[in-house]
Amino acid sequence: MPTTFRPCVPDQSLLFPPSPRDWLPEGHLAFFIADTVAALDLQAFYAPYEGDGRRNQPFDPQMMVTVLLYAYATGTFSSRRIARKLEEDVAYRVLAAGNFPAHRTIAEFRQQHLAAFEALFVQVVKVAREAGVVQLGALAIDGSKVKANASKHKAMSYGRMRDEEARLREQIAALTAQAAASDAAEDTALGPDVRGDELPAELQRREQRLAQIAAAKARLEARQAEADRQKGRTPDDGRKGRGSKPFARDFGVPADDAQDNFTDPESRIMKTSAGFDQCYNGQLAVDEASQIIVATGLTNCAADNAELLPLIEQAHDTLGDQPPEVLADAGYRDDATFAALETREITAYISLGREGTPSATPNPALEATRRMAERLASERGRTRYRRRKAIVEPVIGWIKAVLGFRRFSLRGVANARGEWNVVCLAMNLKRLHRIQMV
Numbered sequence: 545m546p547t548t549f550r551p552c553v554p555d556q557s558l559l560f561p562p563s564p565r566d567w568l569p570e571g572h573l574a575f576f577i578a579d580t581v582a583a584l585d586l587q588a589f590y591a592p593y594e595g596d597g598r599r600n601q602p603f604d605p606q607m608m609v610t611v612l613l614y615a616y617a618t619g620t621f622s623s624r625r626i627a628r629k630l631e632e633d634v635a636y637r638v639l640a641a642g643n644f645p646a647h648r649t650i651a652e653f654r655q656q657h658l659a660a661f662e663a664l665f666v667q668v669v670k671v672a673r674e675a676g677v678v679q680l681g682a683l684a685i686d687g688s689k690v691k692a693n694a695s696k697h698k699a700m701s702y703g704r705m706r707d708e709e710a711r712l713r714e715q716i717a718a719l720t721a722q723a724a725a726s727d728a729a730e731d732t733a734l735g736p737d738v739r740g741d742e743l744p745a746e747l748q749r750r751e752q753r754l755a756q757i758a759a760a761k762a763r764l765e766a767r768q769a770e771a772d773r774q775k776g777r778t779p780d781d782g783r784k785g786r787g788s789k790p791f792a793r794d795f796g797v798p799a800d801d802a803q804d805n806f807t808d809p810e811s812r813i814m815k816t817s818a819g820f821d822q823c824y825n826g827q828l829a830v831d832e833a834s835q836i837i838v839a840t841g842l843t844n845c846a847a848d849n850a851e852l853l854p855l856i857e858q859a860h861d862t863l864g865d866q867p868p869e870v871l872a873d874a875g876y877r878d879d880a881t882f883a884a885l886e887t888r889e890i891t892a893y894i895s896l897g898r899e900g901t902p903s904a905t906p907n908p909a910l911e912a913t914r915r916m917a918e919r920l921a922s923e924r925g926r927t928r929y930r931r932r933k934a935i936v937e938p939v940i941g942w943i944k945a946v947l948g949f950r951r952f953s954l955r956g957v958a959n960a961r962g963e964w965n966v967v968c969l970a971m972n973l974k975r976l977h978r979i980q981m982v
Contacts, residue, residue: 564638574614574635576977581610584667588660603645608653609664610639616970619948623651655954658962665969666862669838672972673863677979679833682869682928684935685855685876686830687848688944689823691951692811692960696822808955814846824952824960828968829855830936836975837939837968838862842961848875852894853884866890871932874898882912893920893929943971 568574589605614635615626627647629636645653654661672678805811805822814823825848827841839858841851852872860866866888874895885892896906896917906913919925943949949967952960 564641567634567638572635573617573974573977574639576980577614577617577973578610578639580668580973580976581606581613584664584671586664588663589657592656603643603649603653605653605657607640607643608645608650609657609661611636612650612654612966613970613973614639616947616949616966617974619946621949621953623647623654623953626650654963654966655959658959658965661962661969662965665840665965665972668969668972668976669836669862672834672836672976677834677976678831678836678838678863680831680838680859680863680865680867682832682871682931682935683829683838683856683859683867684832684932685828685852685870685872686932686936686940687825687827687851687875688940689814689816689821689846690826690944690949690964691816692805692808692822692824693952693955694805694807694811694822696805696813696820810844810955810957811960812844812846824957824964825851826964827851827855828936828939829859830939832931832935834975834979835935835939836972840965840968842957842964844957848872849878849881852876852878852881856885856888856890869893869928871929871935873932877913879910879913882916886912886915891919892916893925893932895929896920939971942974943967947971947974 565575586606586609589609593602593605611626611630615621615629618635620626620629624647626636627645627650630640630644631637669678673680808822811822811824813820814825816823823846825843825846827843827848828837829839830836831838839855839862841855841858843851852870856866856870868891870885870890870892872892872894874897876894877896882892882894894916896913906917908914920929947967947970952963954960954963
């Protein structure tokens, strides 16, 4: 007896229009994000479009927000890839409800509303707090280096900039002399009133390169001058300075190995698990009970120790209270920070050294550090500090391995900070969906 297969006729027309909600199973992440976004205050996204009747009909901001958050929650960050998904992926088509914004529209919407996404992140954390998901029993804090939208091969050291600048000036001078000789020959042959060729393309390229290097040198010198001022140095100090030991460099002159990147000048070379790369340092404060991110930060400084108090302050502003405990690794070690936490009556468990390496005896003058060492040496201290790994490190792993976010799409520290908030918001929605489904 022949096998009977289920009918499959791709060209068969549907007699009744299908409901898009029937295309996805109940409980799908797309429905959860759509329902959550619909319940939030989106006025900040609508405000830029108000009162301009001449504008061509824009796409509904609620739809754009929903699509972008679903894209980030499922590991799609490129505006071009999101635009393709809107045509090819069932979940995207359900969320967009028959709309197909172009990739440029998606990119511009994301860029325009970074501040509104940050406010939306705060709204979601507050909702999770009201629902009892975020309990604020303890916060675990950590940072992670994320690649900037720039290659480390597009960076150049200050010493090489000086050499390259001199070489390019010589080449430009030679090409300019060659062009002048050519002009004189053409004037002789054609007459002075006949226009010759434009500036040679080779000369234009070198001049553009020279301008880029000059701008990068200026940025490095400005950063070095600011660093010198913070150390109490002035342009009038000279090499001798105010002490017995002379300065190695003149005021505002960077070290030869100081680097600047031509693609994203605000990113910095940082050490990662895969070596050195052009990065930003993304910061997280994670609630112990729910593993919801309650505060975020981003800096172009590789060191973490200045970021702990701002994260706690942000969590306090969002949740209306401060955590009773804070857990963090040795990157946040700082006696002034420890003293500030004690003043706020926050019990901190912050490592004083690398795990597995005996910590050096604290300087007796650093009283807050000495008290931290005593706390960590207790049985409770060791137990509480070990909890840090199970709270914040999995969240960083989910962002990088589950969402697949390992490189920023936007350039500049302000834009990267805005995108980091979108990533953390998407991660929270994915986590809340998971908690709801358990």
